[in-house]
Amino acid sequence: MKVVVDRTKCTGHARCFEADEELFPLDDLGYALRSEFDVPPGAEATAREGAAMCPERAITLREESP
Numbered sequence: 001m002k003v004v005v006d007r008t009k010c011t012g013h014a015r016c017f018e019a020d021e022e023l024f025p026l027d028d029l030g031y032a033l034r035s036e037f038d039v040p041p042g043a044e045a046t047a048r049e050g051a052a053m054c055p056e057r058a059i060t061l062r063e064e065s066p
């Protein structure tokens with residue numbers, strides 16, 4: 001699974017960060033730091049939670065085919 005964050009939509013609510021600080025780190029201004037990254041094995045549910053918590057719908061999850 002891959003996470004894609006549209007940083008042009010990010011308004012710095014930090015809800016993703018609340019879901020998981022390591023998966024969704026913020027920059028110094030409180031905006032999502034990483035725009036695209038692979039979800040470590042076992043962290044898929046947390047990634048879904050972080051995406052669902054974003055009020056700007058800035059976080060998209062991409063399931064990768066095996």
Ligand code: SF4
Nearest residue numbers: 010011013014016054
């Ligand atoms: S929850 Fe959404 S808007 Fe808020 S920091 Fe994370 S990506 Fe940005």
